[in-house]
Every structure is written in structure tokens, then in C-alpha cells.
Amino acid sequence: MLIPKCKKCSKSFKWSTILKASWDWGGLKPVECENCKTVHFIKPIFRIIIILIAFIPVLFEGIIFSTFKSHGLNAYAFWFYPVFGTLLLLLSPFFIRFYIKE
Numbered sequence: 001m002l003i004p005k006c007k008k009c010s011k012s013f014k015w016s017t018i019l020k021a022s023w024d025w026g027g028l029k030p031v032e033c034e035n036c037k038t039v040h041f042i043k044p045i046f047r048i049i050i051i052l053i054a055f056i057p058v059l060f061e062g063i064i065f066s067t068f069k070s071h072g073l074n075a076y077a078f079w080f081y082p083v084f085g086t087l088l089l090l091l092s093p094f095f096i097r098f099y100i101k102e
């Protein structure tokens, strides 16, 4: 998994730029290449991928929490979802795919 690159000039986008564009309150925002100013749109599939990944721990909740229990880490189980959510948010720019409108 690599940070996406500009489709025209191959310059890598900044992680922070993509993060802001993909988690804007107004929805998915287009990202402009710093180098050649080509506007890139985020593929809607990105949202679906993130939602699917977010549901993975829900499916394995029993296993995850019994692992915490068996290690005597019950007190930390509470932190699992906030930590997982934050990690998913921070890693989301790596899952993003762009397209260019011709």
C-alpha cells in the first residue's frame, strides 16, 4: 500500500491533504496536485472499503474481547474501538483511489 500519486505527473500526494479531503464534513472533496494542478476525484468505492474494514472487528468481537480477557487486560478492552477507529482514520489515505474527469 502506497500513498496515491498524481495520475498525470506521478507526484505523490501529501498524506495530510488526502486525509482532509476524504474526511471533510461536506463529503469527499477533490484533491488538486501541487505540481501540475490536475484535479483528482476520490472514487466512491473508498467509502465502502472503509465501512467494510470498520466492520471487521464487529465480526470478530467475541475473539478480540476473549483475547483481552485471557491476558487479564479487561480494563483495556474499552480502548479497542477508539484505537481501531483512529488507526483506520490515519491509514485511510492509503486505501484511497482517485480518478480524473477528462
Ligand SMILES: [Zn+2]
Pocket (backbone or CB within 6 Å): 006, 007, 008, 009, 010, 011, 033, 034, 035, 036, 037, 038
Ligand atoms: Zn500532478
